[in-house]
Amino acid sequence: MAKADKINFTTPSGFPEFLPGEKRLEVYLLDTIRGVFESYGFTPIETPAVERLEVLQAKGNQGDNIIYGIDPILPPNRQAEKDKAGESGSEARALKFDQTVPLAAYIARNLNNLTFPFARYQMDPVFRGERAKDGRFRQFRQCDIDVIARRELSLLYDAQMPAIISEIFTAIKIGDFVIRINNRKILTGFFQSVGVAEDKIRSCVNIIDNLEKIGETKVKQELDKIGISAEQTQQIIDFIKIDGTVEQILNELKNLTEKMPEAEQFKLGVTELATVISGVRNLGVSENNFCIDLSIARGLNYYTGTVYETTLIGHEALGSICSGGRYEELVGMFLGEKMPGVGISIGLTRLISRLLKAGILDVLPSTPAQVMVVNMQNELMPTYLQVSQQLRQAGINVITSFDQRSLGKQFQLAEKQGISLCVIIGTEEAKTNKAALKDLRNREQIEVTQEELAAQIQKRLS
Amino acid sequence: MAKADKINFTTPSGFPEFLPGEKRLEVYLLDTIRGVFESYGFTPIETPAVERLEVLQAKGNQGDNIIYGIDPILPPNRQAEKDKAGESGSEARALKFDQTVPLAAYIARNLNNLTFPFARYQMDPVFRGERAKDGRFRQFRQCDIDVIARRELSLLYDAQMPAIISEIFTAIKIGDFVIRINNRKILTGFFQSVGVAEDKIRSCVNIIDNLEKIGETKVKQELDKIGISAEQTQQIIDFIKIDGTVEQILNELKNLTEKMPEAEQFKLGVTELATVISGVRNLGVSENNFCIDLSIARGLNYYTGTVYETTLIGHEALGSICSGGRYEELVGMFLGEKMPGVGISIGLTRLISRLLKAGILDVLPSTPAQVMVVNMQNELMPTYLQVSQQLRQAGINVITSFDQRSLGKQFQLAEKQGISLCVIIGTEEAKTNKAALKDLRNREQIEVTQEELAAQIQKRLS
Numbered sequence: 001m002a003k004a005d006k007i008n009f010t011t012p013s014g015f016p017e018f019l020p021g022e023k024r025l026e027v028y029l030l031d032t033i034r035g036v037f038e039s040y041g042f043t044p045i046e047t048p049a050v051e052r053l054e055v056l057q058a059k060g061n062q063g064d065n066i067i068y069g070i071d072p073i074l075p076p077n078r079q080a081e082k083d084k085a086g087e088s089g090s091e092a093r094a095l096k097f098d099q100t101v102p103l104a105a106y107i108a109r110n111l112n113n114l115t116f117p118f119a120r121y122q123m124d125p126v127f128r129g130e131r132a133k134d135g136r137f138r139q140f141r142q143c144d145i146d147v148i149a150r151r152e153l154s155l156l157y158d159a160q161m162p163a164i165i166s167e168i169f170t171a172i173k174i175g176d177f178v179i180r181i182n183n184r185k186i187l188t189g190f191f192q193s194v195g196v197a198e199d200k201i202r203s204c205v206n207i208i209d210n211l212e213k214i215g216e217t218k219v220k221q222e223l224d225k226i227g228i229s230a231e232q233t234q235q236i237i238d239f240i241k242i243d244g245t246v247e248q249i250l251n252e253l254k255n256l257t258e259k260m261p262e263a264e265q266f267k268l269g270v271t272e273l274a275t276v277i278s279g280v281r282n283l284g285v286s287e288n289n290f291c292i293d294l295s296i297a298r299g300l301n302y303y304t305g306t307v308y309e310t311t312l313i314g315h316e317a318l319g320s321i322c323s324g325g326r327y328e329e330l331v332g333m334f335l336g337e338k339m340p341g342v343g344i345s346i347g348l349t350r351l352i353s354r355l356l357k358a359g360i361l362d363v364l365p366s367t368p369a370q371v372m373v374v375n376m377q378n379e380l381m382p383t384y385l386q387v388s389q390q391l392r393q394a395g396i397n398v399i400t401s402f403d404q405r406s407l408g409k410q411f412q413l414a415e416k417q418g419i420s421l422c423v424i425i426g427t428e429e430a431k432t433n434k435a436a437l438k439d440l441r442n443r444e445q446i447e448v449t450q451e452e453l454a455a456q457i458q459k460r461l462s
Numbered sequence: 463m464a465k466a467d468k469i470n471f472t473t474p475s476g477f478p479e480f481l482p483g484e485k486r487l488e489v490y491l492l493d494t495i496r497g498v499f500e501s502y503g504f505t506p507i508e509t510p511a512v513e514r515l516e517v518l519q520a521k522g523n524q525g526d527n528i529i530y531g532i533d534p535i536l537p538p539n540r541q542a543e544k545d546k547a548g549e550s551g552s553e554a555r556a557l558k559f560d561q562t563v564p565l566a567a568y569i570a571r572n573l574n575n576l577t578f579p580f581a582r583y584q585m586d587p588v589f590r591g592e593r594a595k596d597g598r599f600r601q602f603r604q605c606d607i608d609v610i611a612r613r614e615l616s617l618l619y620d621a622q623m624p625a626i627i628s629e630i631f632t633a634i635k636i637g638d639f640v641i642r643i644n645n646r647k648i649l650t651g652f653f654q655s656v657g658v659a660e661d662k663i664r665s666c667v668n669i670i671d672n673l674e675k676i677g678e679t680k681v682k683q684e685l686d687k688i689g690i691s692a693e694q695t696q697q698i699i700d701f702i703k704i705d706g707t708v709e710q711i712l713n714e715l716k717n718l719t720e721k722m723p724e725a726e727q728f729k730l731g732v733t734e735l736a737t738v739i740s741g742v743r744n745l746g747v748s749e750n751n752f753c754i755d756l757s758i759a760r761g762l763n764y765y766t767g768t769v770y771e772t773t774l775i776g777h778e779a780l781g782s783i784c785s786g787g788r789y790e791e792l793v794g795m796f797l798g799e800k801m802p803g804v805g806i807s808i809g810l811t812r813l814i815s816r817l818l819k820a821g822i823l824d825v826l827p828s829t830p831a832q833v834m835v836v837n838m839q840n841e842l843m844p845t846y847l848q849v850s851q852q853l854r855q856a857g858i859n860v861i862t863s864f865d866q867r868s869l870g871k872q873f874q875l876a877e878k879q880g881i882s883l884c885v886i887i888g889t890e891e892a893k894t895n896k897a898a899l900k901d902l903r904n905r906e907q908i909e910v911t912q913e914e915l916a917a918q919i920q921k922r923l924s
Contacts, residue, residue, distance in 0.1 A: 007520050009567045009796040012555045015510035017568065019575050020582070023506045039854045041831035041861035044485045048477035048601055049511065049587065053535070058469050062537045070530040072591045073515070073556060078526065093474045094535060105471045106479065113481050115828060115879050119861075120482065125511065129534045139510055154864035156843070163851075282847040334471040366577060369503035381618070385744040389625075392501045399503035399581075402616035417577050 014130060014138030021363035021418075026141075026352055028364060029172060030123055033143050033346065036167045037121040040160055042145050045120045047102035049127070053092035059333055061101045066129025068095040095127035099144045099345075100330065107148060108334035117157070119147040123348070137349055146343030148331050153340040155272055158306040158326055159279025161344050165310055165322050166289045168346070174360050176313040177321070180293035181280075183273040184303050184325070186253070187240075187294070189266025194235045200226055202301060208240060209297035212316075240295040249292040250274055269305070276306055302327040308344060318354050322346045365418020369399040370461055372414040373423045378404055383430050387423060387450055394454035396461075415440050421457055425450075476592060476600030478815075483825035483880075488603075488814055490826060491634060492585055495605050495808065498629045499583040502622055504607050507582045509564035511589070515554035521795055523563045528591025530557040557589035561606045561807075562792065569610065570796035579619070581609040585810070599811055608805030610793050615802040617734055620768040620788055621741025623806050627772055627784050628751045630808070636822050638775040639783070642755035643742075645735040646765050646787070648715070649702075649756070651728025656697045662688055664763060670702060671759035674778075702757040711754040712736055731767070738768055764789040770806060780816050784808045827880020831861040832923055834876040835885045840866055845892050849885060849912055856916035858923075877902050883919055887912075 011017055018026060034044070050070055056062060070093050074081070096102050099122045107114065123143045130136035145164070147157045162179045169177050187208065191201050207222045214222075216237060223233045242252055253270045260266060273292065280290055298307040305326035312321055324344030332339035355361040373388045375381070381402075388400045399419065401410050407424070414422055424436040424445075435453050438445040439460060448456050473479055480488060496506070512532060518524060532555050536543075558564050561584045569576065585605045592598035607626070609619045624641045631639050649670065653663050669684040676684075678699060685695045704714055715732045722728060735754065742752055760769040767788035774780055786806030794801035817823040835850045837843070843864075850862045861881065863872050869886070876884055886898040886907075897915050900907040901922060910918050 007516050007796060008514060008553070009517050009520075009570045010514075011510055011567075011571065012512055012514055012553065015512045017509050017571070018507070019572060020505040020507055023508055026508075027506055038830035039857075039859050041829050041859060043482040043829045044489050045480070045482055046485055046488075047479050048473055049589070050474055050477045050530075050601060052470060052472075052474055054469050055471050058471075062535075064537055064540065066534050066536055066540070068512075068532040069535045070532055070557065070589075073524075073529050073531045074591075075524045075526055075528065078528070091470070091474065095532065105473075108471045109473065109479070110481060115875065119829075127511070129536075139512060152865070156847075156862070156864045279843075279847065282844040284848065284851050334469060367503055367505045367581075368500035381741075382744040385618075385741065386746070389746050395501075397501050397503060400618070402618045403614070413577065 012138075014136075016137060019363070020366040022352070022356070024364040024366070024368065025356075025361065026348070029348065029352065030141075030143070032171050033168055033348075034121070034123070036164055036171065037143075037145055039167075040119070040164055042119045042121040042147075045106060045122055046124050047096065047099075047106050047122070049095055049125070050093050051096050051102060051105060053094045055105050055334075056094050056096065056101055058101070062097070065097045067097045068127050068129065070094060097128045098126055099124075099142055103144075103146060103148075104331040104333050107331055107339070111335070117147050117149045117153060119145070121145045125349075137353075140347065140349035143346040143348050144343060146331070146341050148339050148341040150337070150339060153326075153342065155275045155306075156279045158272075158276045158342050159283060161306075161308060161324060161342060162280045162290050163283040163285050165308070165344060166285045169310070169322070170289075172361075174312060174355060175315075177289065178311050178313060179285075179290040179322075180296050180309045180311060181273070181276065181290060182292065182294055182296040182307050183269040183276075183305055184297070184307055185265050185269030185305060186273060187269075187297055189263050189269050190239055191236065193260045193263040193266055194232045196228060196232060200228065204228065204236070205297045206299050208236070208295060209299040211240070211295050242294050246277060246287070246290075246292055249294070250277065272305055298323060298325055300325075302330045304328045306342065312360070315358055315360065318351075318358070321351055367399065367417040367419065369397045369417065369419055371396055371398050371421045371423060371457055372410065372419050373398060373400045373425075374407060374410045374414075375401040375404050376407070376424065376426045380425060380427070380430050383425055387425065387435065387453065390450070391423075391454050391457065394458070396454060396457055411438075411440060421460060423453065423457075474600075476598075478599060481825070482828040484814070484818070486826040486828070486830065487818075487823065488810070491810065491814065492603075492605070494633050495630055495810075496583070496585070498626055498633065499605075499607055501629075502581070502626055504581045504583040504609075507568060507584055508586050509558065509561075509568050509584070511557055511587070512555050513558050513564060513567060515556045517567050517796075518556050518558065518563055520563070524559070527559045529559045530589050530591065532556060559590045560588055561586075561604055565606075565608060565610075566793040566795045569793055569801070573797065579609050579611045579615060581607070583607045587811075599815075602809065602811035605808040605810050606805060608793070608803050610801050610803040612799070612801060615788075615804065617737045617768075618741045620734075620738045620804050621745060623768075623770060623786060623804060624742045624752050625745040625747050627770070627806060628747045631772070631784070632751075634823075636774060636817060637777075639751065640773050640775060641747075641752040641784075642758050642771045642773060643735070643738065643752060644754065644756055644758040644769050645731040645738075645767055646759070646769055647727050647731030647767060648735060649731075649759055651725050651731050652701055652718075653698065655722045655725040655728055656694045658690060658694060662690065666690065666698070667759045668761050670698070670757060671761040673702070673757050704756055708739060708749070708752070708754055711756070712739065734767055760785060760787050762787075764792045766790045768804065774822070777820055777822065780820070783813055829861070829879040829881065831859045831879065831881055833858055833860050833883045833885060833919055834872065834881050835860060835862045835887075836869060836872045836876075837863040837866050838869070838886065838888045842887060842889070842892050845887055849887065849897065849915065852912070853885075853916050853919065856920070858916060858919055873900075873902055883922060885915065885919075 125139050125141050127139050188201050191204050203226050211219050257267045296309050303325035307325035309320035310322040326342040328340050373384050388398045391398045420441045422438045433450045435450050436447050587601050587603050589601050627641050650663050653666050665688050673681050719729045758771050765787035769787035771782035772784040788804040790802050835846050850860045853860045882903045884900045895912045897912050
């Protein structure tokens with residue numbers, strides 16, 4: 001056949017794709033994450049990849065992000081009917097760049113068909129014009145959960161988040177991690193109490209948020225730039241560096257509230273944090289897996305209470321692998337309603353790519369098949385097909401080898417795909433309803449009846 | 463909070479979204495379909511939503527489809543740096559409109575990292591400028607499988623397809639269905655044998671493909687229009703209407719091959735069909751679930767052998783719910799290589815929407831939670847949290863009720879979401895490590911120890 005000439009068939013820059021073993025790893029992680037989300041009653045939703053541009057840009061939502069508008073391209077033979085296509089004249093549309101704005105739109109669209117508190121998860125891809133040089137992708141998957149209430153939202157929802165994070169990262173076995181918990185009200189309350197002007201508090205939060213990235217000296221310079229005095233800066237730095245066990249920090253915070261009886265915001269933050277920590281403990285999260293870190297600020301402006309970041313111990317350079325927090329004025333934006341919520345997000349695509357590179361995770365075998373039924377001779381194919389079906393009915397994933405090649409070649413093909421077990425049936429075995437089961441890992445081979453085959457395979461797979 | 467004014471936050475036309483119960487149905491169907499695909503060794507891949515336009519349009523691939531180009535939209539504060547965004551000057555890109563062209567590109571891109579025969583499935587969304595009035599969507603999910611070989615591809619892969627279709631539709635319990643199998647070579651061979659000119663054969667196939675939609679009279683008119691004689695037309699109509707059991711039709715076809723010794727193409731088609739049918743039987747597909755239908759043509763030009771359509775009995779108006787076939791010159795298009803393949807596709811989004819409308823499927827409960835641990839008094843919250851965790855560890859999905867409301871209100875909230883079991887622990891139960899388990903379906907309530915709770919719940923859920 002003629003080759004399609006000169007076509008650049010590579011993926012567009014920033015839109016990578018996975019090989020089967022990588023995609024299978026992603027599927028496994030998505031399944032695991034989903035299982036934990038669902039065990040806490042989070043329900044799946046999916047919003048369209050495409051939203052009206054005015055929705056994506058509402059209230060400055062676009063932020064610093066480059067987003068992708070979409071425009072219909074008619075096929076060559078239909079250029080004439082542009083007006084009939086039902087596409088021209090339609091509003092500007094673009095690909096969603098996160099799950100938050102679409103969640104707000106989803107709630108506005110379906111308000112009367114949802115039950116509150118509404119606990120949902122969402123794991124579909126989002127699109128952003130990220131610069132490839134930053135090792136970021138232009139299409140990537142975020143695994144987000146949020147619980148949204150119409151009036152009050154219990155702080156115990158905040159406490160569930162570290163339990164969920166902890167279960168997920170324990171299940172996927174990526175080593176030791178610590179969930180660092182803080183409360184924005186503590187930070188902003190402290191800034192107020194040392195005399196930072198209201199209009200500078202947001203900037204202060206953003207500067208503090210960069211502490212790990214830019215270091216203490218730079219933070220001091222930045223604070224100085226926006227007019228925070230050297231004394232205030234020192235107080236802030238001393239405060240966010242308060243270290244110790246959860247108990248020690250909570251005690252220190254309680255002592256501070258007594259010293260600052262007028263710092264209402266600060267006091268409220270400390271009470272909230274103590275409530276969340278108590279919930280986290282009642283939910284059985286291991287003391288090794290969480291801490292209080294008063295330097296955690298989260299740059300995003302919408303957080304108003306609890307904030308989280310998660311650090312993989314020994315791989316701090318990866319940055320936070322799961323973050324989130326509580327907000328008040330985010331998902332009600334299209335309704336003009338205050339809807340408190342708390343949520344976390346795992347940037348799965350980026351995380352997989354970094355964990356693979358760091359050697360913390362490994363790809364899966366390139367096929368889900370666990371067994372290959374080899375082809376000894378075409379005449380026995382009816383037996384091979386029947387035995388394959390019998391194994392599938394027992395829940396085993398099977399490839400039947402249809403091509404007649406040497407046994408060695410067939411074993412090679414199995415091994416190349418990560419299949420370790422082969423079922424071999426020759427004329428003799430077929431006559432006596434038997435089969436040989438070969439384990440390619442140790443080259444051991446046993447003879448079993450076809451009836452026992454599934455059980456023998458399951459034993460070796462477990 | 464201020465309402466974002468005058469923003470039209472509805473979904474763009476043709477881009478629908480699901481309520482939680484509908485999305486959960488989709489997730490369940492995707493899981494079921496994936497399970498069957500994987501049991502035959504198909505491995506998942508996902509290609510980017512965005513491809514280079516030249517890839518999507520290569521060799522007339524775009525066909526009649528309106529596709530969506532993407533264009534970067536810079537945020538207001540970054541308009542100045544257009545040139546630095548790494549986006550301007552990049553090639554034209556568009557959203558993929560099917561999984562076939564991307565599969566061809568994927569194979570070309572990853573040729574040396576794939577094992578052949580390459581059996582893959584793909585279930586991510588595709589985008590097409592369909593007219594909303596046709597009840598079609600502009601973003602929808604297709605579940606596709608294909609097996610691709612670099613040289614020969616055994617006909618037994620064709621035989622596996624009806625086994626897979628049959629397992630899927632049996633598992634999702636949508637009633638009786640029949641997979642109608644044919645072979646393009648039989649059709650084209652027969653057209654040749656009655657003297658249809660080579661350059662009219664493709665048109666003949668396309669007209670025949672519309673038989674069910676437009677009826678026999680219209681088919682005759684269409685054939686007449688392209689210059690097929692009345693006698694030829696009658697022969698064709700008589701042929702494609704051959705009816706009977708699989709055996710009867712195979713016998714009739716074999717008789718015809720003897721009467722037409724020169725019809726090589728026809729003969730080859732009959733042999734292929736017989737081989738496929740024999741494989742389908744060896745794979746244990748119920749005789750009720752497949753038939754030979756010589757009128758099945760599949761409009762798509764690339765099919766060269768086996769073709770399939772699937773009809774839901776009693777709901778014929780739905781059209782084919784799973785179709786596919788064998789092709790030779792499709793996925794090797796970017797490599798200039800002949801790569802035989804066989805595949806099927808389930809248009810899942812459309813199917814769900816139609817099956818829901820027809821009352822064949824029903825939505826799932828709006829939450830995956832199976833149990834609600836109610837809040838009798840806030841002081842017992844530590845117990846509620848611990849019991850909830852204990853149930854989750856036993857694999858049960860749990861919502862803990864954090865708000866203190868009347869028991870009746872809490873039961874209502876559970877029922878509204880489709881949760882039928884509630885765990886009730888008051889002061890007395892807490893003291894004695896007991897719990898009441900209430901079944902909201904029959905209002906029965908039993909008292910059990912907290913230790914027995916998980917087992918008692920599992921018994922009621924199964």
